[in-house]
Amino acid sequence: MPPLGTLEELQWSHDSNCYGYACKCQHAGVGTAVPGAAAGNPALPNAGANYHQALIAGAIADGAAQVAGTTAAPPADTPGHYVVALLANNIGFHWMRRDGHLNRWSWKDGNGGTIKYNLLHTNLNRYVYIKNESLVDLLDNNNPSHYAPWAYSNMTFVSYFRIPDAGIEVAVP
Numbered sequence: 001m002p003p004l005g006t007l008e009e010l011q012w013s014h015d016s017n018c019y020g021y022a023c024k025c026q027h028a029g030v031g032t033a034v035p036g037a038a039a040g041n042p043a044l045p046n047a048g049a050n051y052h053q054a055l056i057a058g059a060i061a062d063g064a065a066q067v068a069g070t071t072a073a074p075p076a077d078t079p080g081h082y083v084v085a086l087l088a089n090n091i092g093f094h095w096m097r098r099d100g101h102l103n104r105w106s107w108k109d110g111n112g113g114t115i116k117y118n119l120l121h122t123n124l125n126r127y128v129y130i131k132n133e134s135l136v137d138l139l140d141n142n143n144p145s146h147y148a149p150w151a152y153s154n155m156t157f158v159s160y161f162r163i164p165d166a167g168i169e170v171a172v173p
Contacts, residue, residue, distance in 0.1 A: 005127035021108035022095035024167025
């Protein structure tokens, strides 16, 4: 039986990756926008064991504000800001953005990729939005086999940040 629903995706920008999308910066430049590059100190994978800290420091330098929270209890939105989540491994990163009005997460797959608003939950055979309640299943419980297409199962949750509603400028190193 075919799954219930369809993948909801949208073209947004070919000049901005997941970090640019999370920060509402449509024209970050050709290449991969990296935390810290807009501030002149890009977080690059050659930081080794300190790579996650370099990503955090870079996002803060670009204008994001780090906030506490877990995948089971993401931070609440505050007036004038929205929440983003950073995932990473030792050689790369991925960012997700929460729409507080709809209580759902979205993300962009690379510069040429589209914004994704939902995933196929393979066990339920239907498309589902990733809401705060299901974020823990996707990220902490490491059940990516329940979701398709999800290309970030090799990454772990690192931190949340608040971004001003107008977004922040990000850049390519």
